[in-house]
Amino acid sequence: MGMFRRNSLPEGEIYEILANQRRRETIRHLSVTPEGGPISLRELSETIATRETGESPPPRTTRESVYNSLHQTHLPKLEELGVVTYDRDTREVRIRERARDVNRYMEVLTEHGLTWGEIYRSIGVSGLTVVVLALAGVPPFGWIAPLLWATGFLVVFVIATSYQLWMNRWLVVQALRT
Structure with a gap:
């Protein structure tokens, strides 16, 4: 993988990204968002909180927890690795080319739970x-x-x-x- 593309993520960083469910859900959601975004942090956190709880709308405390962890930890980490672009002022997220490296390691699930x-x-x-x-x-x-x-x-x-x-x-x- 890395031999053919100069700008690919090292395998260790990919596993670090995949180690967290919220980072995986962020990449999964942005991957199916038209044009890869931009999407608001609020919409992203709502989607992830809904998946975590199975409730729509999800409980306010879960939404806030997801929002804060994405804003403070996960999106800055994904931006640092070049997987997303995160504008802290507008609170908008967009997927980047390097997300393809991570997607190769993620088994894509259908909405029915099958790959x-x-x-x-x-x-x-x-x-x-x-x-x-x-x-x-x-x-x-x-x-x-x-x-x-x-x-x-x-x-x-x-x-x-x-x-x-x-x-x-x-x-x-x-x-x-x-």
């Missing part, structure tokens, strides 16, 4: 199993041509990939710009 890797593996294993059963003539799978099964699972794979790219479109746009 995209788990979803793709499930589609692949299910598709292969159904095609083999169809080739073997096992009812009811054998009633449909294996090529139709394979095509169906390919369509499901394309839909899942398209959905993932759409949900992470601003990361994709940023990657294409560089």
